[in-house]
Amino acid sequence: MSTQPPSRTKFxxxxxxxxxxxxxxxxxxxTGLDITLVRIMxxxxxxxxxxxxxxxxxxxGFIADDKPSELVLEDNEHQQFWQGVRQSPRRSARDIRSxxxxxDRRLADIESYVTTENRSLAHEIEQLR
Known part of the structure; x- marks a missing residue:
């Protein structure tokens, strides 16, 4: 019996x-809230x-599952990303698309630069021969 991987968006x-x-x-x-704020509330x-x-x-406390060890994030940037996903999945998807x-645009610029003929560079190479 195969088990599903743990979900990052589950409580x-x-x-x-x-x-x-x-x-x-x-x-x-x-929720992505500060732990101290949640405790005060x-x-x-x-x-x-x-x-x-x-x-x-x-x-x-008795019903909810413990957080799986593979979801423990030591990196603060990853923690903030996944909290943002839980807070607003649409905004996160929009940011990723952006x-x-x-x-993609930068890669297209690089590809265009590499694949187009650079006449001045070709002329300088010909003069060196």
Missing amino acids: YLDKRGGKFMGVCSGIADY FVSAVFMSGGSVLPLYFIA RMRDI
């Missing part, structure tokens, strides 16, 4: 960055709800 518990069960850290990783929600959100925290168009 996972992040026990490496978490304090207790990794729920707030997982939420921060999933959670503590505020606990006080404002009279503690009724605590069962949801524990349910999420980068690819720019690379």
Whole structure:
């Protein structure tokens, strides 16, 4: 039985960055928000709800999967990219398309320069012979 690779856009518990069960850290990783901000919002929600959100925290901690080790990103640039993908997939796709168009344009310029005849260079080479 083959298993599917882990998804970078799925919610996972992040026990490496978490304090207790990794729920707030997982939420921060999933949404792209700062972990401290998520913790402050959670503590505020606990006080404002009279503690009724605590069962949801524990349910999420028991039901959600742990973040797979192959998704742990040490590079901050990769982390920011994947958080951006989760926040706005359309914007991320648009940015990637824009980068690819720019690379394609630059490659076309290089190809054009290499494949066209450079008469002044050819003339100088002929004079050297």
